[in-house]
Amino acid sequence: MDQVRRQDISAESFGARLRRLRSAKGITQSEFAAALSVSTAAVCSWEQDRSRPKVSRIHAIAALLSLSTAELLTSGPTGQLHEKLAQSREEIARIAGTTPEKVRIIIEV
Known part of the structure; x- marks a missing residue:
């Protein structure tokens, strides 16, 4: 794009x-x-x-x-962050043998 x-x-x-x-x-x-x-x-x-x-x-x-819902509601840099978090959540869940819904990611700034 x-x-x-x-x-x-x-x-x-x-x-x-x-x-x-x-x-x-x-x-x-x-x-x-x-x-x-x-x-x-x-x-x-x-x-x-x-x-x-x-x-x-x-x-x-x-x-x-x-x-x-995050993908629907956000765009731009915020949308990119949600997309990256969703991808990370899925990968972590796969490795941990659980579902993405059970993975929580906390970001401190």
Whole structure:
């Protein structure tokens, strides 16, 4: 990915990111709404940054898009940090013979 594209993605809003991710999965707004048991108007509002989904829906949206909630909610350097943490958590879990959900990483700055 070139530098310009990386900057575009890191500056995108939640709504723009949601629209991009949904479209990349080939899911229409109507299909997305039906899968989440919400109206198409609600999805449209989210994608236009007029409203945000409830916290309980964030988890369902992330699952539907095959993402972690951190990946859904963050972009740019913060998103890169979450991505690296997720990768590390998976590797540590594999080595320790457990699941990534049971691995906790604490960062002190």
